[in-house]
Amino acid sequence: AQTVTQSQPEMSVQEAETVTLSCTYDTSENNYYLFWYKQPPSRQMILVIRQEAYKQQNATENRFSVNFQKAAKSFSLKISDSQLGDTAMYFCAFMKYGTGTASKLTFGTGTRLQVTL
Amino acid sequence: SAVISQKPSRDICQRGTSLTIQCQVDSQVTMMFWYRQQPGQSLTLIATANQGSEATYESGFVIDKFPISRPNLTFSTLTVSNMSPEDSSIYLCSVQGGRTYNEQFFGPGTRLTVL
Numbered sequence: 001a002q003t004v005t006q007s008q009p010e011m012s013v014q015e016a017e018t019v020t021l022s023c024t025y026d027t028s029e030n031n032y033y034l035f036w037y038k039q040p041p042s043r044q045m046i047l048v049i050r051q052e053a054y055k056q057q058n059a060t061e062n063r064f065s066v067n068f069q070k071a072a073k074s075f076s077l078k079i080s081d082s083q084l085g086d087t088a089m090y091f092c093a094f095m096k097y098g099t100g101t102a103s104k105l106t107f108g109t110g111t112r113l114q115v116t117l
Numbered sequence: 118s119a120v121i122s123q124k125p126s127r128d129i130c131q132r133g134t135s136l137t138i139q140c141q142v143d144s145q146v147t148m149m150f151w152y153r154q155q156p157g158q159s160l161t162l163i164a165t166a167n168q169g170s171e172a173t174y175e176s177g178f179v180i181d182k183f184p185i186s187r188p189n190l191t192f193s194t195l196t197v198s199n200m201s202p203e204d205s206s207i208y209l210c211s212v213q214g215g216r217t218y219n220e221q222f223f224g225p226g227t228r229l230t231v232l
Binding site: 033044045046047091095107 | 118148150158159160161162165175207209211213219220221222223225226228
């Protein structure tokens with residue numbers, strides 16, 4: 001079974017600054033995906049970024065980038081130029097390669113990020 | 118990404134009653150899932166909704182309590198049966214496949230309060 005750990009329950013960052021959210025995971029799988037999801041107060045789960053385990057290059061989506069360290073089983077999210085709209089709960093998630101129930105997501109406990117003026 | 122809608126968006130129900138939540142996608146998808154998010158908690162998978170066959174339930178969730186239907190590739194329902202206050206949660210459906218081959222996208226969720 002997979003486990004995902006987010007050790008930072010809450011974080012705060014000032015607008016325009018950079019913040020890094022941590023995530024570690026445990027798995028015996030070699031092929032998998034990792035994701036960061038954002039859940040603002042509206043409760044809509046929004047996919048922020050995806051990383052394939054076989055890719056060494058870190059994924060980037062505009063102001064969001066990841067630091068993927070496969071050997072260390074670490075998958076952190078960096079948010080640059082933080083904006084007030086980034087205020088949300090952030091969940092790290094793991095998914096095995098495969099079809100059917102193997103595609104289920106395993107979530108961490110989340111990090112609540114507050115962006116302040 | 119797929120456009121996913123859920124009905125109802127929220128409801129307040131009495132103990133002992135049942136509620137059916139609908140999930141509609143704007144395109145055909147391979148996989149549909151139902152998750153529960155208890156207050157202040159992370160998401161936990163309830164079951165995988167299989168088209169044309171019985172859903173696959175995770176440990177701790179049973180069909181009698183959470184019957185699921187998936188009559189086609191764009192629609193699924195989750196029923197929360199014989200509700201108790203402990204069932205108060207956000208229920209979310211997610212989809213994967215079709216245009217979203219290796220990503221899961223979520224519906225807006227249904228906030229359920231059981232009195």
